[in-house]
Amino acid sequence: MSSINPALKGITVLIPGLLLSFTFDVFTPLVFLVFMITFTLLFSGIPIKKWLLFFSPFILLALGFAWMTMLYTSDAFAGGEHLFSVWRFEVTTGSVMVGISLALRSLCFVSLSLLFILTTDSTKFMLSLMQQLKLPPKITFGILAGYRFLPTFRYEYQVLRQAHRVRGIGRAKGIRERIYQFRRYAIPLMANAIRKAERTANAMESKGFTGSADRTHYHQMKISRKDWMFFGVINGALIITLLASYQLGYLNIFGHRFV
């Protein structure tokens, strides 16, 4: 899984995300979610424990989202019998269905993105964006350079804090002081980052970096048959799900049913 071309992998998981956004029934996202979970556990190579650790918080979030949608469903979707009322909100079968559908949809998104982020190396992703999707090299290496600085920010933050302590500035109390404290840390940290950006750019140029897209690459990123197979399996499953949903009369696109 981690050997699949990152750019194509990204596109592969984007397409179901976009297409599922059209559906408002329960069947389609449910079937696709079952497929995604099975696929991840069988083929991705992500340890089950690790995956569950990432996935489980989103079940709670999805439940919250479903609850909210039930309460605020628009009239176009809130058909069906009246079930119960909460305070001034009325809940019908239609709104429960839409709530569950949107919750399942959000879990589909989560399973797709976990499949991507847990199997993708960030440097390879950037290189692949440059080589396959033609992201300009100036941007690519700019991001990689900036990304490399992240660990140094933590160190600089510690230095700043110690410097403040030495000069007798204690912990902030209350909201006013907190805001001042935020400014005391954020502005110097960013000012340092800007200086570094300037130095890095000078260093890159002095070593002959022109930013031209016509260049050679040390790490060649390629798209092979295996990558297209992955693309085919995920999106094929999505198409089969949509077709089955249509055949069975469940498919609901923006409130429009095809029965």
Add this chain to the structure above:
Amino acid sequence: MLLKEWKLKEIVLMSIFGVVFAFIYLGFYFFGQGLRNILTPFGLAPFGYEVIFGIWFIVSIIAAYVIRKKGAAFWSELIAGIVQVLIGSPAGPQLIISAAIQGLGAEAAFAATKWKNYSLTVLVAAGMSAAVFSYAWGWFQSGLAALTPGLIIATLLVRIVSGALLAGVLGKWISDQLAATGVLRGYALGKERQKKRVRKAS
């Protein structure tokens, strides 16, 4: 959106802004989650994110205000989106699309002035425009079509105000603070400040 007229140091600066704010954005993702949990018992959960939504457009405002080149708002936001995926945001690659759309929203406001005017009004307008663009995308992606029109209008208004304040006003304030330290001397905002100072002195 071409980067030909850009200097390399401007691009690296924009990338660094993208990286720094990607981290801040991710922090606010969890902050918003908490805010939402607090508001849920009052039935106001949908407003949890809307109140702070403007923070997600701030890098567009800062990059455009500091660098003042075509595409600064769009690219900086796109970079912040990509970097959030690199760090491992749970939103995954979809975030890159959301970021591109928000960036286009902010860029539209600067394009309307032909990239000449960077006053507070324009910066606030850019924040508001990003809010509207991002809302249209959210309407599609999160299935907001299934919610009542009253709620949609209310959340949209809150998001626009948030975009105006947290992106427009706060973004200008942070950039001005940075310019005051002198590190932006090599960029458009710093040069403008220096010109003003020279004029005052003479």
